[in-house]
Amino acid sequence: MFNFSYQNPTRIVFGDGQISQLGQLIPAGSRVLLTYGGGSIKQNGVYQQVMDALKSHQVLEFSGIEPNPGYETLSKAVALVKAERIDFILAVGGGSVVDGSKYIAAAALLEQDGWAILEKKARIKAALPLGCVLTLPATGTESNANAVITRQSTQQKLAFSHPSVYPQFAILDPKVTYSLPAKQISNGVVDAFVHVMEQYLTYPVNAAVQDRFAESLLQVLIEEGPKALNEPENYDVRANVMWAATMALNGLIGVGVPQDWATHGLGHQLTALYGLDHAQTLAIVLPALMQQQRATKRDKLLQYASRVWGLQQQDPERQIDEAISYTRAFFEQMGVPTRLTAYGLPASSVDELMAKVMAQGMAKLGEHGDINYNVSRAIFTAAV
Known part of the structure; x- marks a missing residue:
């Protein structure tokens, strides 16, 4: 730590x-x-x-x-x-x-x-x-x-x-929050989920308290998020979602650990260019980034797969594949699509996005600073 x-x-x-x-x-x-x-x-x-x-x-x-x-x-x-x-x-x-x-x-x-x-x-x-x-x-x-x-x-x-x-x-x-449209509840859950992931899905530094806390927040959001859509006036559900979202980014789970924030950095360009909701951009970028960075995030991806999703596979690579698939499916279940094309953005939008990334000088993103322009392009391409 x-x-x-x-x-x-x-x-x-x-x-x-x-x-x-x-x-x-x-x-x-x-x-x-x-x-x-x-x-x-x-x-x-x-x-x-x-x-x-x-x-x-x-x-x-x-x-x-x-x-x-x-x-x-x-x-x-x-x-x-x-x-x-x-x-x-x-x-x-x-x-x-x-x-x-x-x-x-x-x-x-x-x-x-x-x-x-x-x-x-x-x-x-x-x-x-x-x-x-x-x-x-x-x-x-x-x-x-x-x-x-x-x-x-x-x-x-x-x-x-x-x-x-x-x-x-x-x-x-x-x-x-009872009167909020379903879309805003969905966006809020996805936003909070990715906030946790940006502080959790990096590499191990033996920060057991932060890891377990982060995993519990992810599980609460996975369990309570769909309920918030189906039971809009369930006070306990809304209370747990509200408190989880606050705890996701009040700084506590991010102390003493490396942090990523590349998903946010790349996602901001989608909002700036096309006006997509913040959470929509995160849902697009994160699964693609997890796939692209699976080697550098391998240890935490396996921990995430096991502890958060309960996935136990003999083949570690398949376990990682399933963890990414489960993450994407959760966002989709919350009603937040995870592909650029789902928002009417064609493959050619990758060139526009990369021009914006380069204009912003975003050449060293991620916990290792290894998400350069080429890697960013690969992430956006995988998200089409």
Whole structure:
């Protein structure tokens, strides 16, 4: 196990009716900017719960944050924060709203344009405090310091991370997920699953706690994911999915171990070019990457096959084949196709994707830095 330092400052407030705690979680006298997406929170009752809890606070609103939060939209929010002297940001929504709010919180205190945080890695000295009410379990952003932002004008999708954008708190009420469309539940489960895999499916470093924890999260998602589609108002199922998605990327299973993140890096190019959902891109890339990298990931692939899927074969290569096949089948069972052609993208899209990969300088991806341009092309080709 590698050396590590771990601290997660986000307070998790979990369970039915916990939105009512907002008034105590946000300091009295705060000028709050409530951020959200397309307005579904006004149909499912979450907006009213939030406003009832904040009746003693000054609240301004900013809506319209996209599923892949856009720089152009978020820049308007940054201007509003500055003009209205906002001192607390409350994100109400899924991962995109929270990611976008992290960007707003950091960019509002930056002297230069906020895009410099992503493109030029401008130094973040501080950020406005923020909290969140999570409505879609998927990204884990509610308790980490990461965010991914898209710039439509340049077709870029870039990430940043800084301790100052950890949410101070995250309210997780499984009941608010009951009204989610099946597609969003499917995407959320796949997203969380791949988050675990990016930290788990690398090479052994004798990190038994992290491995077993990761395997248990994968099994929970495999067991509970389909149930969440079939039993949309089963509180226990939704609670387990929600908590698994948070634990998948709050940093705990990633300490002391090598991490990959090539699936995300390549997947981001699919979103930037073709607008595919984030989870859809992950479902396309991961099985192909597992096949392409089976030699360097061999030990963990065999462990994954045995411990997660219960596969026991005399032939190790067949065991790996079956583990990859089971992974692909799980994504398909969740309603998330795993081939480019399933989304109407022809084989020629590989050339477009590789041009984007090269433009981004993504020549050394993966836990060994050995996923170069040629390997990336092979992965995309295998995913057709």
